[in-house]
Ligand SMILES: Cc1cc2nc3c(=O)[nH]c(=O)nc-3n(C[C@H](O)[C@H](O)[C@H](O)COP(=O)(O)OP(=O)(O)OC[C@H]3O[C@@H](n4cnc5c(N)ncnc54)[C@H](O)[C@@H]3O)c2cc1C
């Protein structure tokens with residue numbers, strides 16, 4: 001087995017200081033940073049170390065230094081780029097509108113192309129991002145094996161054997177972080193085409209996702225049901241693949257683009273009013289398809305059109321005549337902002353407005369609601385300790401609300417905070433907005 | 446260059462994890478919030494105790510290197526940018542609020558406490574620390590005291606200096622003193638603490654700061670008024686104050702800024718107006734009501750074209766967004782945004798703005814103007830691109846003229862950002878040579894080896910004493926220091 005990562009670097013490739021090849025950080029974005037520092041207080045990694053190099057402003061300056069040829073892509077540079085959660089809280093805070101996310105992702109693409117990641121991390125990324133997650137059948141196969149592993153007690157045998165320590169001494173702890181694989185994938189329980197009762201008012205596509213499909217099938221089902229309740233015909237194309245966001249965030253733009261092209265083809269086959277997402281990370285990334293395929297003559301236009309149709313479930317419901325549940329839902333609820341919803345898609349009032357519309361709900365504000373929970377893609381696997389510090393801070397805030405339910409609209413956050421509730425012993429249910437809404441509808445009869 | 450043996454000594458004082466000298470770390474401490482300036486330090490130290498600060502300063506005197514104190518690096522005059530042969534002393538980890546004394550209404554803090562965190566801590570118990578610089582979510586109180594920072598509430602409540610009761614300072618020699626205290630009155634000896642306020646890290650490193658608090662105003666009322674001419678706006682401000690109403694905030698935005706703010710925030714601001722005033726009165730409910738009515742009357746008397754009065758906390762926040770986002774909105778227009786802070790007597794605001802307009806036109810550069818109308822503190826903001834050398838030259842020339850004009854109007858070259866590196870060549874024009882010479886002799890009396898943040902505010906080197914520079918490069922260096930001007 002080889003895990004060579006192909007790259008397009010040739011002698012004639014464009015160069016910018018120490019960067020070369022495709023996906024060079026955009027120098028205009030770099031210059032837009034006026035190093036005012038207003039992003040620093042919102043950055044979780046800066047709060048962890050207190051050092052400028054772990055801050056957005058510091059990272060931008062490091063990227064600039066490489067672009068100016070004043071610094072190599074050193075180990076420290078690589079570490080800082082990977083230490084970043086890509087939560088994009090800094091983008092929300094930035095007065096100058098600096099596209100930080102695009103910069104750090106391009107820097108990671110450069111690191112990825114240069115193959116300078118540590119072997120362990122490369123292996124993990126190669127297995128999970130380039131192979132398993134980026135192909136539906138491989139993911140199902142892996143998930144199937146994992147399910148057997150989780151159900152048949154092999155888990156504890158392996159744990160004792162310490163085999164997993166090859167990757168990290170923390171991997172034993174990490175297993176608990178892995179999502180429980182559902183007994184049924186959403187593919188199985190959600191038919192390709194579903195019609196609502198009565199005439200359909202909207203026709204929407206639904207992204208079942210990669211992880212959502214195998215580990216959060218229940219939430220997918222709830223989302224589809226909510227859409228049906230709201231008069232939508234729901235199309236969940238069988239041929240769809242993972243959206244590509246996890247790959248892009250870790251610098252593998254090539255795989256990400258391949259997946260994007262595939263999904264564009266698949267969804268373009270239907271006349272759709274919207275394509276609805278229940279995962280913030282997928283939504284944020286698919287809204288950027290246009291940007292990622294900008295230089296692809298064949299796909300640029302199609303990508304842009306598709307991107308305009310992408311809607312988070314809360315964003316979609318706010319835009320239509322949302323059917324308000326009629327029965328009292330008497331629970332104390334707080335809302336956690338998923339980074340890729342609040343910061344990347346700027347969606348934070350919509351879910352709160354919808355929640356407040358549900359009768360009976362006692363909606364309380366979660367302190368630091370838009371502060372990252374530490375999940376951040378595979379961050380909690382690669383940077384376990386830092387991730388746990390952020391999670392602890394999040395769970396302390398959760399505790400202070402005395403809420404019975406925390407709503408989070410992203411699978412990563414759900415898994416992470418569920419783990420946090422157990423680890424830090426907080427008595428709270430962590431659920432997706434769709435799940436809550438479905439329960440509210442169910443109370444009606 | 447600081448020799449490696451000296452660096453080793455520095456490192457052994459603070460301990461390994463608190464000593465940084467990687468290329469990456471030097472790069473990220475080479476700037477602050479000031480545009481166009483940078484310089485790499487030789488190392489960065491994060492002192493863990495005042496004894497360590499003391500030891501480092503003593504070593505600096507022995508081994509002739511410079512020490513540059515640094516808060517969050519949000520300064521806009523280059524105060525915490527390293528100088529040649531220097532190390533950065535990072536104070537952000539000194540972030541504890543040590544004591545809130547609600548009987549004497551004082552708070553004792555470490556210098557690295559973030560300004561807005563102090564706000565939340567004291568407001569929780571009904572107390573108030575008024576200075577609120579635009580950067581309050583990131584700037585440190587140490588930086589605030591060193592720059593004597595102002596904010597939106599300056600007109601009624603004053604600036605940082607009005608709230609400093611005392612401080613513990615490590616002097617350049619390494620000795621540590623405490624000056625001031627909780628007593629409201631104190632006339633024993635020279636008033637040393639005031640002397641450190643606004644010293645921009647050149648006279649001492651603060652290790653503790655004692656601040657005054659006041660009771661939190663019970664209520665407030667916020668409004669936005671729009672005017673067809675800035676003259677009308679200026680007249681309104683003057684009359685409000687002549688009527689003995691002192692609002693907490695009187696802020697203005699000019700036409701360009703209003704346009705940028707509307708494009709960015711979509712608040713629904715009218716675009717056909719020349720200026721906008723944000724006014725907030727605060728205090729006891731009955732007085733606030735009365736004052737608000739008076740202010741509205743005066744706005745109408747001076748032909749305001751539109752008036753929005755906030756009916757709730759949320760609406761007030763929305764109105765304040767118009768002003769709070771002024772800088773952000775302007776910063777988005779072009780890659781480089783140079784924000785200045787010339788300040789003129791309140792009565793001269795309108796004519797000063799006319800002058801800025803003309804100067805911008807003559808130099809073919811774009812300016813947005815906003816600022817604190819109540820205290821004459823203007824923020825002419827140049828929207829430019831640092832990669833266009835020619836445009837940057839024009840911008841610099843424009844600013845130079847703006848400073849000159851401000852001085853002519855009886856104003857100053859900086860109202861709150863400090864002199865630092867950015868304004869030092871204009872200081873003599875404002876203060877006069879003898880005054881700058883006096884500052885220099887004070888500095889050298891306290892810091893004879895010029896170890897603390899040398900070269901900020903003014904050059905410490907005596908004019909061409911010792912061997913004369915010979916080579917072209919040497920001469921250039923002195924020229925840059927302003928020695929020949
Ligand atoms: C967007 C923006 C808005 C701003 N708005 C305002 C405003 O409204 N009003 C205003 O007045 N300023 C404003 N500023 C300027 C700046 O934020 C202030 O000058 C602030 O006080 C700097 O604090 P800092 O912690 O960032 O200090 P730094 O920039 O790190 O340092 C500033 C100076 O303080 C010295 N210093 C820092 N800590 C210590 C210490 N412990 N002992 C001795 N010296 C020390 C440094 O040597 C330096 O000379 C703004 C800046 C930005 C970027």
Ligand code: SF4
Nearest residue numbers: 033034036037039094
């Ligand atoms: S807030 Fe924006 S402009 Fe300011 S330092 Fe951060 S990224 Fe740069």
Ligand code: SF4
Nearest residue numbers: 043084085087088090
């Ligand atoms: S994306 Fe998040 S972690 Fe990364 S620099 Fe921005 S705020 Fe910090």
